Amino acid sequence: MRVQAAKIHWVVTLIRRNRTLFFALGFLVLGTHLVYLQAGPLMWALLALQLLVYPQLAYWRSARAADPLRTEMQHLLVDGLLLGIWMGVWGLPLWISFMFFVGTCLNVMIFMGMAGLWKGVAAIAAGVAGAAAFNGLAFRPHTELHTSLLCIALLTGYLLIFARDAYRRGVSLRESRRQLGERLDEITRLQSQLQDQAQRDPLTGLHNRRFLDEALERELAACAAAGLPLALVLIDIDRFKRINDTYGHPAGDEMIRRLAELLRERVRDEGLIACRYGGEEFLLMLPATPLHDAAALAEELRATFESLRVESGGQMMRTTLSIGVAGFPEHGARAPMLVLRADHALYAAKLGGRNQVVRADALPGNAPPVPAAAT
Numbered sequence: 001m002r003v004q005a006a007k008i009h010w011v012v013t014l015i016r017r018n019r020t021l022f023f024a025l026g027f028l029v030l031g032t033h034l035v036y037l038q039a040g041p042l043m044w045a046l047l048a049l050q051l052l053v054y055p056q057l058a059y060w061r062s063a064r065a066a067d068p069l070r071t072e073m074q075h076l077l078v079d080g081l082l083l084g085i086w087m088g089v090w091g092l093p094l095w096i097s098f099m100f101f102v103g104t105c106l107n108v109m110i111f112m113g114m115a116g117l118w119k120g121v122a123a124i125a126a127g128v129a130g131a132a133a134f135n136g137l138a139f140r141p142h143t144e145l146h147t148s149l150l151c152i153a154l155l156t157g158y159l160l161i162f163a164r165d166a167y168r169r170g171v172s173l174r175e176s177r178r179q180l181g182e183r184l185d186e187i188t189r190l191q192s193q194l195q196d197q198a199q200r201d202p203l204t205g206l207h208n209r210r211f212l213d214e215a216l217e218r219e220l221a222a223c224a225a226a227g228l229p230l231a232l233v234l235i236d237i238d239r240f241k242r243i244n245d246t247y248g249h250p251a252g253d254e255m256i257r258r259l260a261e262l263l264r265e266r267v268r269d270e271g272l273i274a275c276r277y278g279g280e281e282f283l284l285m286l287p288a289t290p291l292h293d294a295a296a297l298a299e300e301l302r303a304t305f306e307s308l309r310v311e312s313g314g315q316m317m318r319t320t321l322s323i324g325v326a327g328f329p330e331h332g333a334r335a336p337m338l339v340l341r342a343d344h345a346l347y348a349a350k351l352g353g354r355n356q357v358v359r360a361d362a363l364p365g366n367a368p369p370v371p372a373a374a375t
């Protein structure tokens, strides 16, 4: 059965590449030592088995294992053990032992961390001890100059390959981070866009009722804490149904947009909030604004709108506004009560013949007079 490369952990693939390449080169390097030792065919065969055949067996086993990564980590320790045996058998030749030791430690350290390092060192020591127990340990540190130079070259090549892999991984990590950052920015932007859309009326672009209900509680608490008043101006277009019926729904929309524009212009510079509260109903929230100032603003709006001619589809339309005004703290301390009082005032304006501003304190059975500190 063929093993599909895509399913194999990248560490297994990487180790196979490194092990195959460097063990094969190692065979050439160590071959020079075997020539120096005048080794017999058995040693050549064993060395070939370990350096040329074993890497493929190890890969074969890892690729079929239930946990390939874990199996490959075991193989790294087996590498240490086998190289330790060669070190012991050859009497710890200095450059060869150094190459084996550094190569093994590097591998286990990179893939298994400090715990792996100790296991790797233990595996090498076990290999050396095993060989010594079997064969005795005669210390023969010498290697021929060309063998030593080849060991240095091989180890250098191994280190450079590792460094190159680490560099490439770092580059791709930075690129992934950059892309992730971009996506995160995009998500944040879309989130705030969504949040903004959820709080705005699509026809006029003004804030909607949901936004105002939240903002009103917040602003009321802030004004109460600062000892400041707050006013609500509830505005309704008069006889709007007639506009729709006479000029058509798009013309009615145009009228709504025109009023929204007027409100936006009026509250733009003052940190006041205008929202579309319902179909043809608008609410202004005026923090730090006394009731009489709010009533004056409402009167100004009423008069301006009365004189407006709104054009739609070549037709000129005009109508008027009825407005109710209520204020904190005079007409209530909580948002629902304030809105209700403004609504009562608006209703009174409608009943009074429309095209007028009515303050909540003008209604019968009104709240007590305004405390001095609040105005």
Ligand SMILES: Nc1nc2c(ncn2[C@@H]2O[C@H](COP(=O)(O)OP(=O)(O)OP(=O)(O)O)[C@@H](O)[C@H]2O)c(=O)[nH]1
Pocket: 203, 236, 237, 238, 239, 240, 241, 242, 244, 248, 249, 250, 251, 252, 253, 256, 278, 279, 280, 350, 354
């Ligand atoms: N064109 C348009 N019409 C809307 C929109 N929202 C609500 N309306 C209409 O606004 C009209 C409101 O009518 P009414 O509540 O009877 O009020 P009115 O005709 O203004 O009468 P008064 O308020 O008593 O002066 C209804 O016909 C609704 O269909 C909108 O977004 N666009």
